[in-house]
Amino acid sequence: MKLPTVRLRGENLLVLAGKAGEPVRVTLKNQPVARYEDSLVWDVRDPKSAQVASGTIPYDRTGAVAFTPGCDGVFLLAATAGRCAYSVVGSNVPVG
Numbered sequence: 001m002k003l004p005t006v007r008l009r010g011e012n013l014l015v016l017a018g019k020a021g022e023p024v025r026v027t028l029k030n031q032p033v034a035r036y037e038d039s040l041v042w043d044v045r046d047p048k049s050a051q052v053a054s055g056t057i058p059y060d061r062t063g064a065v066a067f068t069p070g071c072d073g074v075f076l077l078a079a080t081a082g083r084c085a086y087s088v089v090g091s092n093v094p095v096g
Contacts, residue, residue: 015096018069038082047073
């Protein structure tokens with residue numbers, strides 16, 4: 001599903017609805033601000049706060065957060081682009 005563009009700055013926590021065995025894919029875009037060139041760093045936690053996946057998206061690029069949940073529940077996606085901004089471009093699960 002395509003989402004409206006909302007630029008996020010700083011550290012944010014997004015909530016994802018996941019179902020066991022069904023792949024989750026959230027597309028994020030790292031957006032430049034002024035002359036800063038920070039990477040977007042992300043981390044996903046399951047309902048028990050165990051790390052499920054983590055990664056980075058380079059400056060001025062689009063990338064995917066992808067994982068397959070081992071259980072049904074609410075997953076937390078923590079993300080920051082440092083001094084840059086980022087947005088959620090699309091997702092195949094509900095994002096809050």
